[in-house]
Amino acid sequence: MRAFDGDSPGVGPVLQSTPFAQVIAAAIVEDNEDVIVSDRGGYLRVLAPRVCRLSRATVEAATGSPVRFPGELEVIMSSFAGRMRLTEHGAVWWLAGESAPDPLGPPASDAVR
Secondary structure, eight states: OOOOOSSSOEEEEEEESSHHHHHHHHHHHHHSSSOEEEEOSSEEEEEEESEEEEEHHHHHHHHSSOOOTTTHHHHHEEEEESEEEEETTEEEEEOTTSOOOOOSSSBOTTOOO
């Protein structure tokens, strides 16, 4: 199997370049395989092949403090590639036109479907 090279369809967030964004990008790398993080100076583009997951638990383990989902991620996320679902347990991005992957937990009332 060929490793994800960024030329294949990828999904994930575009994050404002902040210390918290660095934590989010590292958590996505931990939660997924074949992730590409491109530091573009003012923002970070994070791409994973087909599905990209972010667990709130992974972020909290990295920060050592509680993180609010929905809430804190959206403040630093300027954009994203693919479709997205956000719950209190985390976020998942997937390719448009494909079935939504299993959510990370019960959907929040304002989850995108």
